[in-house]
Amino acid sequence: MKTELILVGGGLANSLIAYRILRERPDFPLLVVERGSSLGANHTWSFHDSDLTGDQRRWMEPLITHRWSNHELRFPGRLRTINDGYNSVTSERLHEVVAPALGGRIRLGTEVAEVTPGGIVLTNGERIDARAVIDGRGDPGGSYLDIGFQKFLGLFVRLAEPHGLAGPILMDATVEQVDGYRFVYTLPFSNTVALIEDTYYADEPHLDRQRLRSGIEDYAKKQDWVISSVSGEEAGVLPIVLGGDIDAFWDVGPEGVARSGMRGAFFHPTTGYSLPEAVRLADEIAAIPDFESTLLFELTRRRSEELWRRTGYYRLLNRMLYRAAEPELRFRIFERFYGLPDGLIRRFYSGQLKWTDKVRVLIGKPPVPVHRALRCLTESHRPNK
Numbered sequence: 001m002k003t004e005l006i007l008v009g010g011g012l013a014n015s016l017i018a019y020r021i022l023r024e025r026p027d028f029p030l031l032v033v034e035r036g037s038s039l040g041a042n043h044t045w046s047f048h049d050s051d052l053t054g055d056q057r058r059w060m061e062p063l064i065t066h067r068w069s070n071h072e073l074r075f076p077g078r079l080r081t082i083n084d085g086y087n088s089v090t091s092e093r094l095h096e097v098v099a100p101a102l103g104g105r106i107r108l109g110t111e112v113a114e115v116t117p118g119g120i121v122l123t124n125g126e127r128i129d130a131r132a133v134i135d136g137r138g139d140p141g142g143s144y145l146d147i148g149f150q151k152f153l154g155l156f157v158r159l160a161e162p163h164g165l166a167g168p169i170l171m172d173a174t175v176e177q178v179d180g181y182r183f184v185y186t187l188p189f190s191n192t193v194a195l196i197e198d199t200y201y202a203d204e205p206h207l208d209r210q211r212l213r214s215g216i217e218d219y220a221k222k223q224d225w226v227i228s229s230v231s232g233e234e235a236g237v238l239p240i241v242l243g244g245d246i247d248a249f250w251d252v253g254p255e256g257v258a259r260s261g262m263r264g265a266f267f268h269p270t271t272g273y274s275l276p277e278a279v280r281l282a283d284e285i286a287a288i289p290d291f292e293s294t295l296l297f298e299l300t301r302r303r304s305e306e307l308w309r310r311t312g313y314y315r316l317l318n319r320m321l322y323r324a325a326e327p328e329l330r331f332r333i334f335e336r337f338y339g340l341p342d343g344l345i346r347r348f349y350s351g352q353l354k355w356t357d358k359v360r361v362l363i364g365k366p367p368v369p370v371h372r373a374l375r376c377l378t379e380s381h382r383p384n385k
C-alpha cells in the first residue's frame with residue numbers, strides 16, 4: 001500500500017501523532033523514520049494533570065509510568081504544596097507502547113537527508129514518496145528566536161535509605177543561586193529511587209556536566225540522602241523565548257513541509273516543555289480525514305503562529321526574568337509567583353491564563369526594578385543575531 005504519511009524523527013511529538021492516528025485507524029499506511037535505535041531517545045517527560053483535558057489524559061494513560069497526586073515547591077521564603085497531579089512518561093515506555101502499534105511501519109537507525117512535502121531522501125540515497133510529510137526532527141536551532149536557556153542534568157539514583165518525600169519537588173530553590181535562577185528538581189519513583197536534576201535558567205547554553213553532577217551530590221548530602229548507585233543520567237538545554245520572528249522561523253524551510261514538536265515551535269515559552277502541545281497537535285492531526293501535504297503544512301504553521309500570538313504575555317514575563325532581574329535574584333520572580341492562587345498557577349502552565357490572571361501576576365510590589373521592567377515591555381521581532 002502507498003505510504004500516506006511520513007513522520008520524520010521518532011521523538012516525542014511524532015510518536016504521539018503516530019500513536020494517536022493508529023488508535024483510531026490501526027491499519028493506516030504511515031511510516032516513522034528515526035535515526036536513533038529506539039523511539040524517544042533518552043527522556044523523562046512530565047506534565048501536570050491540568051495541562052491536558054480528561055480525554056487527553058485517558059489516551060496518554062498507557063504511556064504514563066508514574067503519577068503523583070501533588071507536588072512541592074521550596075524557596076528561601078516560601079514552602080508550598082500544590083494539589084495538582086503530576087505525571088511522567090519515559091522514552092522506554094513510549095517505545096514499548098508505540099513501536100508494537102507501528103509494527104513494520106517504523107525504520108530505526110535511518111537518517112533522513114532531505115525532506116520535501118511529497119517525500120524524503122535518506123542519507124543512503126533511497127527516496128520514499130508519500131502524500132504528506134511531517135518534520136519532527138527536534139529543535140532546529142537558528143537565530144530567529146531570541147532565547148534564554150533552561151539547562152539541566154539529572155541523575156537516576158538509588159538511595160541507601162528512603163528519601164521520605166511524599167511527592168515530587170518541582171523546584172527547590174533553597175540551593176546556592178549561581179548561573180541564573182537555579183533549582184533542584186526531584187522525582188521520587190519509589191522510596192529509594194529518584195531522578196534528581198540540577199537546573200538553571202541561564203543566559204548561556206553551555207552545560208558543565210561535571211559541575212552539575214557535583215551539585216546533585218552536594219544537594220543529596222544536604223538532604224541526608226546517601227546515594228548508593230547511579231543508574232543513568234539525562235540532560236537538556238531548552239529554549240526560553242524572549243522574542244523573535246515566528247514568520248522567519250517558519251520561512252527557513254524546508255518549504256511547504258508540516259512540522260511538529262520543537263521543530264514547529266510547539267512548546268511552552270517559559271519552561272521549554274512541549275508535551276502538552278504535542279498531545280494537542282496529535283489530537284488535531286488524528287482528526288483529519290484525509291492527509292494532504294498543503295493542508296497539513298498550513299494547519300501546523302497556522303497553529304504555531306496562533307500559539308505564538310497567544311503567548312506574547314509569557315515572553316514579556318520571560319524578558320523580565322532574563323533582562324530586568326539580576327541573574328542571582330531571578331528566583332524572587334518564581335518565589336513571588338508561587339504565592340499566587342492554585343488555579344492561576346495551573347492556568348499558567350496549561351497556557352490558559354485569563355486576562356484577570358495576567359493583571360494579578362503583575363500587580364503588587366515588583367520583584368525587579370521598575371525602570372528595568374518597563375524596558376521589557378517592547379518585544380523585539382528582529383532575529384537575535
Ligand SMILES: Cc1cc2nc3c(=O)[nH]c(=O)nc-3n(C[C@H](O)[C@H](O)[C@H](O)COP(=O)(O)OP(=O)(O)OC[C@H]3O[C@@H](n4cnc5c(N)ncnc54)[C@H](O)[C@@H]3O)c2cc1C
Binds near residue numbers: 036040
Ligand atoms: C532530557 C529532557 C527532558 C525533558 N523533559 C521534559 C518534560 O518533563 N516535559 C516536557 O513537556 N518537555 C520536556 N522536555 C522538552 C521537550 O518536550 C523535549 O525536548 C521533547 O523530546 C521534544 O519533542 P520533539 O518530538 O519535538 O523532539 P525530540 O523528542 O527531540 O525528537 C526528535 C527526533 O528526531 C530524530 N531526528 C533528528 N534528525 C533526524 C534525521 N535527520 N533523520 C531521522 N531522525 C532524526 C531524533 O533522533 C529524535 O528522536 C525535555 C527535554 C529534554 C532534552
